[in-house]
Amino acid sequence: MHTTHPDGEAEFLTGLLGAGLLIPCDVPGVYGRSATFEAVVAGIDGLAFAEARRDDAEEVRFPPVMSRHDFERSGYLGSFPHLAGSVFGFTGDERSAFELSGRAAAHEDWSEFQGMTDVVLIPASCYPVYPWVASRGPLPDGGRLVDVGGYCFRREPSSDPARMQAFRMHENVRIGDPDVVAAWHAEWQERGARILGGLGLAVDVVPANDPFFGRAGRILASGQHEQQLKMEIVCPISSARPGAVLSVNAHLDHFGTDFGIATKSGGPAHTACIGFGLERVALALFHRHGIDSDNWPERVREQLWPMLEEAP
């Protein structure tokens, strides 16, 4: 499914590629990044870190792959089978290896020599957090707050640079009693809008829904939307049409139940997460302030790069 898009996005992408900020990699939604683009991402990442440190979050990082077994427990494959990426590897002898190699060199199908492994690509940075927190036993008083981030993968090839297959999130995950988690979820809607609005982005806070698969998914999406479980800070990213740059999600007891995370009183914990889409915020800044980050407003540059030597 290769989506087409209005001209605004195509023109913006052409500008990014022309300036060398993004580098085409032969596959829609997979790009290389220039040093300047990476400095912008690092600046946004730093702002997210500053918030997490203010809240005394535990920082942890996971690689872009995770346990398939843990992933199967998360329910992701029930909701978003179309977006998941699973990792396959070689299963065979020398004869198969020889055949595989020959077919690959001719760009022919070598999939029959691949078998499913015990790892999958991470679709959002918080997924490995839940089994880790569960493994540490009942929650302490006040629950837990975890800062996490890194490369994620979603199988949605698109020519819109705002919809990459490989992209980074910077997430905070709150795990605890229902009232604590609900208050945190509510607070971050305002807080997220303030942080991103402070970068000069024309943000709005709107109820949203995940792209659940199929007809049954439309019912899930509608319920999520009505209950305002998924709120998004949106702004123009790659065209005038607003898209999510920060997602503020309440999961109720979904992950607490699936992974067996217990509160001190023994009930399933509630969880919520906020996730900055780092490439999306970077793109929104280029879209808003222009392709040359040297000419961005001083107050934006100072926030992204408080230490001069970090500026691109």
Place this chain on the structure above:
Amino acid sequence: MHTTHPDGEAEFLTGLLGAGLLIPCDVPGVYGRSATFEAVVAGIDGLAFAEARRDDAEEVRFPPVMSRHDFERSGYLGSFPHLAGSVFGFTGDERSAFELSGRAAAHEDWSEFQGMTDVVLIPASCYPVYPWVASRGPLPDGGRLVDVGGYCFRREPSSDPARMQAFRMHENVRIGDPDVVAAWHAEWQERGARILGGLGLAVDVVPANDPFFGRAGRILASGQHEQQLKMEIVCPISSARPGAVLSVNAHLDHFGTDFGIATKSGGPAHTACIGFGLERVALALFHRHGIDSDNWPERVREQLWPMLEEAP
């Protein structure tokens, strides 16, 4: 193939897990990283960046997946089919999605609902560099020097923390005329030993070979070893047994020919790369200086974290 290892490595891993530096993720060779571990990795990354900037390298970053078509051109699947990770995704209708979801929830086989996509996991950071450089036309005078890095994947489950499935490299890639590339390859053997020796690691420079697959692979490995095309800076990483922390590789015209990279005179370019194994250097430092990075020698800490606020 789950390799067993002598006690030293198991004890070292137990110490890392006990100190919370690494976090088990249910799969051998896939770990979460603590903030302290990440600060050590960032310090080593910074040292590698400093060298690249001294040499005026072009900095670029790629995500952990790359074009399958480009990967098929690289010859990796001929040499290392057993280490490659390919990305599969959902192909099917709502009925298949329902079946997939049910099987996944029961931890049963859902591989039949997955088909090969057009992306694979990157096995070493330099792989996306070659098609990119080729796309830019004939090399300029003096060739090119590219700084690249990020998460790589190799399908080799192991309980030795020095052999992770998901790990980061920081690479520099030299592309140009044969004599220029050969001189750079020679220079980095001494330079790499000096940088890593300066961190207090007991380094040695030795000829090595890649883990080519199968019987034919043994001949390739032997030739590579004899011609000293692959040199490694080795030191104890997770046990007394030395392993590679920096790899210095000459590819002759292999990638130049496969990707059609032409020198100014029209012949295929030669290439070489150096790659810091960031997790391996970090582990070697913990192995050498102790599990508590606060107590590492001042001269090591100063090199890793020249700015105080970066220290863990």
